[in-house]
Amino acid sequence: VATADHTRGRRTGRPPGLTGNREAILASARREFFQRAYEGATIRGIAAAAGVDPALIYHYFGSKDRLLIEALRQADPGRPSVDDMLPKLLEDGLEQLGERVIRGMMQIDARAFRTALQSASNSESAAQMVREAFADGGLVRLVRALDRPQEEVRLALVESLITGLVVLRFVLCVEPTASADIESIVAWYGPPLQRLLLEPLS
Amino acid sequence: VATADHTRGRRTGRPPGLTGNREAILASARREFFQRAYEGATIRGIAAAAGVDPALIYHYFGSKDRLLIEALRQADPGRPSVDDMLPKLLEDGLEQLGERVIRGMMQIDARAFRTALQSASNSESAAQMVREAFADGGLVRLVRALDRPQEEVRLALVESLITGLVVLRFVLCVEPTASADIESIVAWYGPPLQRLLLEPLS
Numbered sequence: 001v002a003t004a005d006h007t008r009g010r011r012t013g014r015p016p017g018l019t020g021n022r023e024a025i026l027a028s029a030r031r032e033f034f035q036r037a038y039e040g041a042t043i044r045g046i047a048a049a050a051g052v053d054p055a056l057i058y059h060y061f062g063s064k065d066r067l068l069i070e071a072l073r074q075a076d077p078g079r080p081s082v083d084d085m086l087p088k089l090l091e092d093g094l095e096q097l098g099e100r101v102i103r104g105m106m107q108i109d110a111r112a113f114r115t116a117l118q119s120a121s122n123s124e125s126a127a128q129m130v131r132e133a134f135a136d137g138g139l140v141r142l143v144r145a146l147d148r149p150q151e152e153v154r155l156a157l158v159e160s161l162i163t164g165l166v167v168l169r170f171v172l173c174v175e176p177t178a179s180a181d182i183e184s185i186v187a188w189y190g191p192p193l194q195r196l197l198l199e200p201l202s
Numbered sequence: 203v204a205t206a207d208h209t210r211g212r213r214t215g216r217p218p219g220l221t222g223n224r225e226a227i228l229a230s231a232r233r234e235f236f237q238r239a240y241e242g243a244t245i246r247g248i249a250a251a252a253g254v255d256p257a258l259i260y261h262y263f264g265s266k267d268r269l270l271i272e273a274l275r276q277a278d279p280g281r282p283s284v285d286d287m288l289p290k291l292l293e294d295g296l297e298q299l300g301e302r303v304i305r306g307m308m309q310i311d312a313r314a315f316r317t318a319l320q321s322a323s324n325s326e327s328a329a330q331m332v333r334e335a336f337a338d339g340g341l342v343r344l345v346r347a348l349d350r351p352q353e354e355v356r357l358a359l360v361e362s363l364i365t366g367l368v369v370l371r372f373v374l375c376v377e378p379t380a381s382a383d384i385e386s387i388v389a390w391y392g393p394p395l396q397r398l399l400l401e402p403l404s
Contacts, residue, residue, distance in 0.1 A: 037324070118323035120374055121316060122239070127374060134376050153390045156370070156379045157363075160391070163374075164366030168358070172322055172329060172365075174336045177358045188355045189362070191404040192394075202393040 022060050024050040029071040034111045038068060038119030038126050068119060069129040072112045082108055086138030090145055098194030099186050101142070105162060106182045110170035117171055134159070143197065150201055157196045165189055224262050226252040231273040236313045240270060240321030240328050270321060271331040274314045284310055288340030292347055300396030301388050303344070307364060308384045312372035319373055336361070345399065352403055359398045367391055 028050035032041040043064055047054040061067040074081050082105070089100050116133075119126035134140065139162065143155045168177040169185070177185070230252035234243040245266055249256040263269040276283050284307070291302045318335075321328035336342065341364065345357045367387070370379040379387070 114323060117319070117369075117373075121320035121323060130374055131376055134374070152378045156382075156390055157394055159376065160366030160370055160379065161359075161363050162366065163369050164362030164364065167319075167365050167369055168362055171319075172332055172336070174333055174361065176354045177362065180358075188358055188403075192359055192398065195397075196394065201390075 021050070021052055021056060025052060025057055025060060025067070026071050026074070029067050030112075033068060033071055033115050033119070037115060037122070038064075039122050043067075065123075065125045065129045068115075068126060069133055072116050073133065079107060079109060080104075081138075083138040083141075086142045087145060090142065094146075094198060096190065096194070098192070098197055099190030101162075101193060101197075102165070102186045102189045103182065105166065106185060108166075113166050113170050117167065146197060148198060153201060154196060157201070158193065161189065161193055161196060223252070223254055223258060227254060227259055227262060227269070228273050228276070231269050232314075235270060235273055235317050235321070239317060239324070240266075241324050245269075265327075267325075267327045267331045270317075270328060271335050274318050275335065281309060281311060282306075283340075285340040285343075288344045289347060292344065296348075296400060298392065298396070300394070300399055301392030303364075303395060303399075304367075304388045304391045305384070307368065308387060310368075315368050315372050319369065348399060350400060355403060356398060359403070360395065363391065363395055363398060 025046065028046045029041070032046045032049065035041075036045075041064075043054050043057050046067070047057055057067060061070060073083065085104050085107075086101060089097060089104065092100070116126075116130050120130040121127070139159060140155060143151065143158055146154075148154060165177060165185070168174045172178075180188070227248065231243070231248045234248045234251065237243075238247075243266075245256050245259050248269070249259055259269060263272060275285060287306050287309075288303060291299060291306065294302070318328075318332050322332040323329070341361060342357060345353065345360055348356075350356060367379060370376045371387070374380075382390070
């Protein structure tokens with residue numbers, strides 16, 4: 001990660017050391033939050049693992065809460081973030097949009113969702129961060145871009161179905177959702193999600 | 203609680219002291235789990251608050267996990283449990299069943315759900331208990347009693363929508379679901395739930 005960021009830092013003209021530090025902090029934060037959860041992870045431990053001074057973490061991120069959210073937003077640098085991915089699905093039109101949203105959600109890093117939920121249920125300030133991430137996240141932007149009637153109700157229902165799917169599959173591991181293959185999950189959840197996204201609600 | 207259970211113990215012919223102890227342990231367990239969550243609560247602390255020997259808790263419940271589930275199943279002795287309430291809704295037929303399920307879910311003790319989710323995301327053995335509670339819980343029995351095609355898919359979708367609603371409203375507090383009044387929640391979630399419970403899925 002440090003090498004790649006170093007390169008990227010130079011390419012965009014930013015001082016290479018600083019960009020590398022920021023990415024190294026995020027990578028270290030992900031490891032610590034995933035392993036120890038919000039309450040167990042410390043700024044000091046994250047700084048030590050990243051080889052930086054704790055003050056630099058406060059300089060970049062302001063607080064442990066903000067660091068958590070930034071770390072979870074790009075949970076795995078190798079995967080697309082939900083915030084980027086979901087609105088882009090509209091480029092291929094509305095047909096089977098529900099299926100495509102579900103397929104996209106199945107590619108997310110489950111550890112990030114587990115950590116977010118665990119952190120939010122243990123800490124009110126982490127919960128506040130998760131709420132902010134929801135409020136300007138990819139799912140909200142997707143629903144707003146569709147510009148359908150009853151937008152707030154639609155948003156509540158779409159968020160509920162997807163949050164429930166993610167919690168049952170990745171956090172509580174309740175069957176049959178927990179171990180169904182991805183094609184089954186897409187076939188089950190896609191059509192009802194399509195109706196909630198696009199069709200009249202009642 | 204102790205007085206009421208003492209009376210109930212006599213009425214059903216069980217030794218009054220034992221029943222009273224069991225209920226006192228459950229009441230004490232609810233307080234401790236709600237306040238300190240699964241990891242913070244201890245058998246020793248729950249026993250001390252209930253005025254019993256810790257060994258009695260193991261005698262009645264076997265483990266901290268089992269105690270957690272029993273405590274959450276009847277979270278508030280003054281309210282109906284979800285397990286009892288949901289299957290009973292069928293006695294009034296299928297009309298507006300979705301609305302009635304949602305209205306019932308809004309009467310639950312939110313602390314029990316928060317504690318269950320928090321415990322399950324912090325402890326694999328608590329997660330196992332929550333899965334068992336799901337598997338023979340009121341929602342599963344309701345869906346099975348409806349005897350509609352694609353029962354497992356229906357179950358997954360119904361559980362997801364309701365789990366999502368509960369998580370958004372009571373755990374993460376994401377708007378607009380978090381602070382909408384109960385009649386709005388019933389009007390928004392009832393019709394889609396009715397379709398998932400009873401109508402063809404695709």
